[in-house]
Amino acid sequence: MNIAYWIVAALLAVVYLFAGGRKVAQSQEQLQPMMGWVDRVPMPYVRAIGVLEILGAAGLILPPLTGIAPWLAIAAAIGLFLIQVGGIVLHLSRGEARLIGINIVLLVAAAAAIWLGTTWL
Template sequence: MEISYWIVAALLALVYLYAGGQKIIQSKEQLQPMMGWVDTIPMPYVRAIGVLEVLGAVGLILPPLTGIAPWLAIAAAIGFVLIQIGGIVLHLSRGEARLIGINVVLLAAAVAVVWLGTVWL
């Protein structure tokens, strides 16, 4: 279980470090081609989502690695579950059902990390 946790958590952390970093650093115009939804959400919210994603990615790795408050990894994974549910709802509300594939995959990975974390941590 431990190896499974590290594999899935590391992949999930990399995805969220990248996506969150983009939301923090790039302008609305730069994000628009990849994330069409940024035109309907104020940029401070987009930036906040990015910060939460980066913090969550760190939360998946550092607490179990250091042994300090490892329950934070489970909390971070639950946060990712909520982010992906929000993403799915946003895409569906915009009539973009064909775009939720990545959200479903990330949701499943986050659920797997929650489960693996509760079993292992």
């Protein structure tokens, strides 16, 4: 379980550091081609989502790595799970059901991190 958690957590952390970093650092025009929904959501919310994704990525890795409050990794995975639920709802509300594949993959990976975290941490 230990190795499985680290694989899932590392993959999620890389994805969320990349996506969250883009949301925090790039303008609406730069994000538009990859994330069409940014035209519908105010940029302060987009930036907040990016910050939450970066914090979630750190929360998956740092607490178990340091041994300080490892339960925070489970909380981070739950938070990332909820971000994907919100992403799915947003895509469906925009009539973009064909775009939720990556959201579902990340949702399942976050659920796996939650389960692995509760059995291992």
